[in-house]
Amino acid sequence: MSRNPDLVAVFVDADNTLWDTDAVFAGAQVALLGAVESRIGTTTPQADRLRFVRAIDQALAERHHAGLRYPPRLLVRATELALRGAKPNEAARAAWGGGKDYLLSEGDLPAIEESFFGDLAKVPRIRQGVAQGLRKLKESGCLLLIVTEGPKAKVERNADLLELTNFFDRIIEGRKTPDLYRRMLSLTGAAERAFMVGDQLDRDIGPAKAVGCETIYFPGGFQPRWAPDQASVQPDHVISSFDQVPAIVFGPVAGKVEARVRHT
Structure with missing residues (x-):
């Protein structure tokens, strides 16, 4: 896909970001x-x-x-x-x-x-603000993709049961490395407007940030004890509800200021 400088791509993790798998x-x-x-x-x-x-x-x-x-x-x-x-x-x-x-x-x-x-196999509960945030992103013309290391079929099932399927253009399954995010940037044709939203600092935030995505950390309820801390990864933004994502995507300067205030 050719580069489109006006395209805004938002990559979103599934487990513990869209729904509470934990x-x-x-x-x-x-x-x-x-x-x-x-x-x-x-x-x-x-x-x-x-x-x-x-x-x-x-x-x-x-x-x-x-x-x-x-x-x-x-x-x-x-x-x-x-x-x-x-x-x-x-x-x-x-x-x-x-x-x-x-x-x-x-x-x-x-x-x-x-x-x-x-x-x-039980259906997880949707996380706070997810439906509202996705709806605003979709209505604003964002390209939305789920990026997951979990089984694609299970992600598709949960997205369907939680009525989230229609928000997304595609589901990508793969090991979350910088190379995967590079391929996704190439696939979507996003220029400088690509975001990654996730709950794992080492899988969602770090690798995406390494290739130039603007990162949005949405902490979940559980972090493995070997996971890095927030200070070492330094996500661009930290949110407490998914419906805060659109304001960051469409107001990046204001979003960064707000994130820095929360860090202090």
């Missing part, structure tokens, strides 16, 4: 914890049940080549070990290494996994 994962993880507890007859002494299972989840993700997409049966195994007294890192290491004696049999795992996947 809340779905949190519910699934707490339910998995309950399933393991009921089968081995032991409960966590911690009042914050999500924090308990998330500590195990993070320890597993740090060790697995697939990161947060590791097989859920590892979480089942490590959760049992943690309930029996192991520290999160110890439980993750032992579950990954295998060779442990478990109270849960191999026959117990499929039912827990099936319930976990069923919980993950």
